[in-house]
Amino acid sequence: MAPKTAITPTREQDYPEWYQQVVKNADLAENSPVRGCMVIKPWGYALWENIQRVLDEKFKATGHKNAYFPLFIPKSFLEKEAQHVEGFAKECAVVTHHRLEAGEGGKLVPAGELEEPLIVRPTSETIIGAMFSKWIQSYRDLPLLINQWANVVRWEMRTRLFLRTAEFLWQEGHTAHSTAEEAVEETRKMLELYADFARDYMAMPVITGEKTASERFPGAVSTYCIEAMMQDRKALQAGTSHFLGQNFSKASDIRFQDSNGKEEFAWTTSWGVSTRLVGGLVMTHGDDDGLIIPPRLAPSHVVIIPVIHGDDTASEVMQYCERLALELGEVCYDGRRLIAEVDKREGRGGEKVWSWIKKGVPVYLEIGPRDIKTDSVFVGRRDKGRRERYSQSRAEFVGSVGNLMDEIQKSLFERALKQQQDNTLKIDSIEDFYTFFTPRNREKPEVHGGFALCHWNGSSEVEEKLKKDLNVTIRCIPTDAVEEEGKCIVSGEVSRRRVVFGKSY
């Protein structure tokens, strides 16, 4: 009989429902009364704040400066780039009035109709482009390297917490350069920054590569992405970086005088990651007991749970725990103070332990009167099973807790990397391809597939066929693909390198 798990259903039983339950039980977020919009709860928001802090430092270290642009985009701005507006018109929130007024029967109705409707930004290329065209006159003003942390709205019909919501939080970098080469270099540099962040902080291995034409950002010349494999073997696009060529600088009239006095259009880029990363973190590391947070992004590193059996020892145990939390707070981990907290809530120790397991805190300590007698702590590692808990002297634990965090961070990454590698296959026949992407078991429809590395003739017809038959798409043309002779898995035509196929979120 399988041991009872804290999350029902398990990943194997129903992966999508498992995901919702982990998000709920970890208290990360929940649906709001506003269609498609989520509420990010404190534990989930603290994760996002940590993601923000690390990325923001990296952006600034690479010369980018933060700024803030309007929430609203006039309809005519969105229309300046034809592909861009086509890509976003179907899913945008439109502001048409600027007040409420008592109408028939005293009911409040929209009033004060706007001359031109305003779109709640789905992304900010066009409004930022309008400002760039004012700010940029000469090659001396370039490169212009700007980032914005903001909320955006895309009216999605089928939403899922963090992964696809009508409103989400993100950062969007927007840069302008005097040459195409420099803009392409920026596009790639920011993609690598995202990949490093995913690997080093989220402990989430990713494949970097370029999107095919059919998956490009509306208006981009080329779109690069990082793709991660979730535990259901589906791909999650976790970040994108776009080389926009001169498309948006022509649409927004971003011109500059080069060093010879000649006027040219600037070359622009944009790149972003969003609160979707939180969903990626859940699906990369979570297990059937709930969330597991990599230490480098954890809102708390160590939770101390006092085990109190009677009133006579209660205050002694509580004091010991609080002293320990202070001591741990002096430890330097990852360039900052370690965060340790004592769970002082009323209630049974066991229930408290389980609540922290579900929340994914990297290490939980249980401390009762017997532990205090031997000046030791009972250590639970969230990345290991409950049976692997161990007792350790307090001094030894405090002295090695930084190493312990590093070890957990590393073990989470290695587990995720193994999962990705085990489910990435070179496939050369169309039969094997269809088998790979067809559910093997009607009871567990989600447990199949992965990343298939296959040759492709470069045509969108092939992409359409595979999407229609299997709901499989090309996730990217990987950056590190080796040149090799091959034949397109569908058409048999010549191909020079393999691309990554997968089912996606």
Add this chain to the structure above:
Amino acid sequence: MAPKTAITPTREQDYPEWYQQVVKNADLAENSPVRGCMVIKPWGYALWENIQRVLDEKFKATGHKNAYFPLFIPKSFLEKEAQHVEGFAKECAVVTHHRLEAGEGGKLVPAGELEEPLIVRPTSETIIGAMFSKWIQSYRDLPLLINQWANVVRWEMRTRLFLRTAEFLWQEGHTAHSTAEEAVEETRKMLELYADFARDYMAMPVITGEKTASERFPGAVSTYCIEAMMQDRKALQAGTSHFLGQNFSKASDIRFQDSNGKEEFAWTTSWGVSTRLVGGLVMTHGDDDGLIIPPRLAPSHVVIIPVIHGDDTASEVMQYCERLALELGEVCYDGRRLIAEVDKREGRGGEKVWSWIKKGVPVYLEIGPRDIKTDSVFVGRRDKGRRERYSQSRAEFVGSVGNLMDEIQKSLFERALKQQQDNTLKIDSIEDFYTFFTPRNREKPEVHGGFALCHWNGSSEVEEKLKKDLNVTIRCIPTDAVEEEGKCIVSGEVSRRRVVFGKSY
């Protein structure tokens, strides 16, 4: 003849226009093509980030946790509290459609009408209240202490950069408590936190107090505020903290079981400060040469300007400056590393110096070949005149730069405090009151008034009359008012304490 100033006009010539020019010349922000919405440029946004960082630490240190709630509020939610909707209905952006579609002649028009219009949040009491009502069941769930950093929209018709814009950035704290006393204590505690922040970081003295009924937040039982005096002697409301009683918990059904099992409505508060603070900082410290930033909030503390006269010394000077910047970057100031930057732009030294003066950097160093020979730096303090620059050995400067910052911070506060005190008067006759608030000079209509401490009978008729006659309002009933017998300045009726009158932004 008056010396030439970097900002035209001067404060005395035209204060409102001086303000716009300082904001522009310091590169803080500018108007966008979207009506009433501003673009916050990197130097202005960096100021806001510093404000955010300090406040966020203070909120967390007092037990508050950050979360994020939807941008949109269903119309029916806003309508739940009668005074609240009345207060905001006239100035709200209304989303009525969720896509754009080709209409007549192929033009894109709003389509997909929503069943219920959504309001872009002007403030979040109602949507957060809806979530609180789910999260709060028992007294054990209280107090619930939440803060949100977000953008909000109020459709203002007459806007001014930072001071009054259709969209602005702010934080809004929302808390729920089991007793009225505890909620009132929270309201006051957060007001004091704002006052401390204004004084200690912004170097901006403020008066704390309570608003009269006519100036209360729509739906609040009582509104507390911090009020600062700008250099034109007008008052700026710089932060507010509201005790909401049970008004919003009744509207949103936020109930809890107390320790006796009895069901009660919770007592709630809300409190906020916004990007308006940046405007307050400009108007508190700026002079006729531009912005002056208090060191504790400065995006850069020291700017080093290489003075290069010929190519033969250029690289030597530049290297000296860069080494000095690194050395300064090792200095600890205010718990963080000092931020020093070298201005490496092309162009004349004098122009560069002026650009930093206008941006308000606390200290600027000019370094040329002669300074290097004596291993010294030429120091300009932004809070002092250009003629007060002095030469100092490099070692001495580096060794004392932290003290220098403290000194500048202190001098700015003292100057602002003197300005406030010099223009705060006890007034006991209605004639003196009218004289105080009437422009003395047609050429300089802004230079008059200040804070008048007067007795008031507590009636809104008196408030209305003074507002109509002089555009003067009661800024607050000050927290530290002493009990004294007096007579209302208008009606002659008995009054127990003085209130603060002023013209406001």
